[in-house]
Amino acid sequence: MRVVLLALMIAMMLAMLDNMIIGTAMPTIVGDLGGLEHLSWVVTSYTLATAASTPIWGKLGDLYGRKGVFLSSIVLFLIGSVLSGMAQDMGQLIAFRAVQGLGAGGLMVGVMAIIGDLIPPRERGRYQGMMAGVMALAMIGGPLVGGTITDHWGWRWTFYINLPLGAIALVAISAVLHLPKKRSEARIDYLGAALLTVGITAIVLVTTWGGTEYAWTSAVIMELIGIGVAALVGFVFWQARAAEPILPLHIFRSLNFTLMSVIGFIVGFVMFGATLFLPLYQQSVQGASATNSGLLLLPMLGAMLVTSMVAGRVTTQTGRYKVFPLLGGALLVVGLYLLSLMDTETSRLTSGVYMAVVGLGMGCLMQITMLVAQNSVEMKDMGVASSSTTLFRTLGSSFGVAIMGALFNHRVQDVMAERAGALGSKVTEQSAQLDAASLAKLPAAAREAYQHAVSAGTHGAFLLGAAVAVVALVAAVFVKEVPLKGAAPKTEEAAAAPAQVSEAV
Numbered sequence: 001m002r003v004v005l006l007a008l009m010i011a012m013m014l015a016m017l018d019n020m021i022i023g024t025a026m027p028t029i030v031g032d033l034g035g036l037e038h039l040s041w042v043v044t045s046y047t048l049a050t051a052a053s054t055p056i057w058g059k060l061g062d063l064y065g066r067k068g069v070f071l072s073s074i075v076l077f078l079i080g081s082v083l084s085g086m087a088q089d090m091g092q093l094i095a096f097r098a099v100q101g102l103g104a105g106g107l108m109v110g111v112m113a114i115i116g117d118l119i120p121p122r123e124r125g126r127y128q129g130m131m132a133g134v135m136a137l138a139m140i141g142g143p144l145v146g147g148t149i150t151d152h153w154g155w156r157w158t159f160y161i162n163l164p165l166g167a168i169a170l171v172a173i174s175a176v177l178h179l180p181k182k183r184s185e186a187r188i189d190y191l192g193a194a195l196l197t198v199g200i201t202a203i204v205l206v207t208t209w210g211g212t213e214y215a216w217t218s219a220v221i222m223e224l225i226g227i228g229v230a231a232l233v234g235f236v237f238w239q240a241r242a243a244e245p246i247l248p249l250h251i252f253r254s255l256n257f258t259l260m261s262v263i264g265f266i267v268g269f270v271m272f273g274a275t276l277f278l279p280l281y282q283q284s285v286q287g288a289s290a291t292n293s294g295l296l297l298l299p300m301l302g303a304m305l306v307t308s309m310v311a312g313r314v315t316t317q318t319g320r321y322k323v324f325p326l327l328g329g330a331l332l333v334v335g336l337y338l339l340s341l342m343d344t345e346t347s348r349l350t351s352g353v354y355m356a357v358v359g360l361g362m363g364c365l366m367q368i369t370m371l372v373a374q375n376s377v378e379m380k381d382m383g384v385a386s387s388s389t390t391l392f393r394t395l396g397s398s399f400g401v402a403i404m405g406a407l408f409n410h411r412v413q414d415v416m417a418e419r420a421g422a423l424g425s426k427v428t429e430q431s432a433q434l435d436a437a438s439l440a441k442l443p444a445a446a447r448e449a450y451q452h453a454v455s456a457g458t459h460g461a462f463l464l465g466a467a468v469a470v471v472a473l474v475a476a477v478f479v480k481e482v483p484l485k486g487a488a489p490k491t492e493e494a495a496a497a498p499a500q501v502s503e504a505v
Helices: 002-034 035-062 068-085 090-119 121-152 162-176 189-207 219-239 249-254 257-285 295-318 325-338 346-373 379-427 435-443 444-477 492-504
Strands: none
Touching: 002 035, 002 068, 002 090, 002 121, 002 162, 035 068, 035 090, 068 090, 068 162, 090 295, 090 346, 090 379, 121 189, 121 295, 121 346, 189 219, 189 379, 249 257, 249 379, 257 295, 257 325, 257 346, 257 379, 257 444, 295 346, 325 346, 325 444, 346 379, 379 435, 379 444
16 A cells, blocks of 8 residues: 555656746746747646646546556656657647646546545545645755756756656556456547536636736637636536536535535635745745745745644544634635735745745645545545546636736736836836846846835735635535544544443443
8 A cells, every 4th residue: 555655646746746847947948949939838738738638537537447547647647748858849848748738637636536446535634644745845846856957957857857756656556556447338528528628728728818918808818718608608518418427517416525626726726826926025025045936935835734644633533624624714814814914024934924824724725625525426426526626726726826916917017117117117017027137137226116016916916815715714614524434443443342332231
């Protein structure tokens, strides 16, 4: 079991680490391949492919067996990694990143679904710390590893580094993982898959392009919104009639599953917004080094890791879990509100404490959402439940980065115009997010104005995050504490035995 879990964690790290590593290599990649105007598509193509393929991987696992489908996703991810490393121009890199994203869509879903197959929900909590640790390691180590590899081996090795890790996961899972083989006569719902892919693609493009490539009120954005809404409405209509739907609507009859989907969306919204704006604030306002951007998040990620481990242990021992969504929602609201109070005078110690509060909230929510969602469905729908929860978190991250980013950019540009006049407007007309080199070249007055502008921008972004987190807290209130499936710990069984004897006497 330990070998299988180690292999699953390696596969999970592959999916999470990739974007973190690539981010620090992007300036070097653009310098080598050119195509600066298409830079955003290197990330967007990966995100689109991951989001669109996630539900399909989950359904394939339910129909044809988890092991074979999961191994296929690892192979596809590694093929995409090799091709991306061999790319000769930006167009090829974008296309190969999409291939890599298709594989990544199956990695996270496969890990969660296989753990759901192997470990009863009652026992699953004790492994939450392991998954949270992998996430923290990816977020902290990704930028550092990416910068080191790019400086010493070249940017192509940021993709090739996936090969040895992927090979270890492949060999271990092939040799040690034993799951019942499935072979279903059911057919894949191709129409449902197509409608869902179009809908998700349109949504991600709206959140990616809105306010940056195109104005929010532009014809392109309006058309994408129309296409996305029409495709998703058509998808829901078809899923109610399809013989073997990609996303069975009956799983949403479970109140707990629906609430976990909502909470997962909000966790994604908040987490990726925080990881985007916190390093920016600390670099621009507090003068921290960009090289150590991953380490700047350590208070938040460390608190998240510790809390997730405690939540897992308590859930395993008691079988009770409702307290964690409630506590997590409350801490998230308070933590984000505290982050919104940061200004140009806030010390690193103070901001670190605020981040730790947010981390405590996320630690209570991150893995509990998946645990409760999986506990709310039958075993035959385990893959669909895992993929749906992952999808909602992915979509939440897209919306969080887009909406918080739009608010941040708008506020920065307004404050720069107020404090630095025409110079301020000129400084931020291309981008509201200046790198360290650009910031160092500014006159002292403009640099001070920019620090105040970033403080104002982060204030608005985190205040919005706090308001959105209130929804997660409200959703947690309505969670029903359904007993977790699986045996209770032996200590409880042993304690119960004498009581039963005394009652019999």
